[in-house]
Amino acid sequence: DVKVTQSSRYLVKRTGEKVFLECVQDMDHENMFWYRQDPGLGLRLIYFSYDVKMKEKGDIPEGYSVSREKKERFSLILESASTNQTSMYLCASRSPGGAGYGYTFGSGTRLTVV
Amino acid sequence: GESVGLHLPTLSVQEGDNSIINCAYSNSASDYFIWYKQESGKGPQFIIDIRSNMDKRQGQRVTVLLNKTVKHLSLQIAATQPGDSAVYFCADSTSGTYKYIFGTGTRLKVLA
Numbered sequence: 191d192v193k194v195t196q197s198s199r200y201l202v203k204r205t206g207e208k209v210f211l212e213c214v215q216d217m218d219h220e221n222m223f224w225y226r227q228d229p230g231l232g233l234r235l236i237y238f239s240y241d242v243k244m245k246e247k248g249d250i251p252e253g254y255s256v257s258r259e260k261k262e263r264f265s266l267i268l269e270s271a272s273t274n275q276t277s278m279y280l281c282a283s284r285s286p287g288g289a290g291y292g293y294t295f296g297s298g299t300r301l302t303v304v
Numbered sequence: 305g306e307s308v309g310l311h312l313p314t315l316s317v318q319e320g321d322n323s324i325i326n327c328a329y330s331n332s333a334s335d336y337f338i339w340y341k342q343e344s345g346k347g348p349q350f351i352i353d354i355r356s357n358m359d360k361r362q363g364q365r366v367t368v369l370l371n372k373t374v375k376h377l378s379l380q381i382a383a384t385q386p387g388d389s390a391v392y393f394c395a396d397s398t399s400g401t402y403k404y405i406f407g408t409g410t411r412l413k414v415l416a
Contacts, residue, residue: 223402232393233406235403238403240402246402248403280347280348293404295347295348297345298346
């Protein structure tokens with residue numbers, strides 16, 4: 191069974207901390223994505239990577255950065271955590287080829303910034 | 305910007321009845337659509353997809369209908385079961401793009 195694994199299910203961090211969210215996929219997918227999910231707002235794209243060392247900003251990249259040093263791993267970094275970054279973070283990967291291939295999502299990391 | 309929306313935030317159905325969850329999309333160039341199911345505390349799971357050259361696709365107990373004329377998508381669940389209780393949301397994409405536009409979700413509650 192193919193998997194996207196997010197390293198933490200729950201995290202509590204203090205304001206100003208640097209936070210790393212890790213995501214690993216075992217499907218040899220080129221494309222990987224980070225979303226945040228908030229009630230009433232749905233899923234919003236933060237960053238995505240279409241290949242190793244490649245990254246592009248999504249719709250809400252402010253306050254975040256990413257790293258993709260290996261194909262299977264895509265990390266989301268909160269440079270200086272703030273309370274408005276409290277959210278559910280979802281990682282996804284996808285086989286390339288444009289439309290026609292859905293995402294496989296991880297189970298999510300619920301981050302609380304206090 | 306483009307958006308995918310849902311008509312009803314919460315849908316309650318009796319166990320054994322059929323459920324219909326609706327979705328409107330705004331991008332006329334969208335050519336691929338997916339329905340996801342998200343159970344509490346879990347990530348979204350793929351249910352069924354449909355391409356724009358089709359208007360109906362069936363899976364196991366689920367059917368997706370696509371009406372491109374009015375940019376409307378629906379998910380039908382036959383003989384709804386307690387295990388179907390979850391949030392359902394649709395997403396659309398356009399060939400040549402990397403990302404999907406997601407709706408905000410409809411919560412399906414199955415009543416015993």
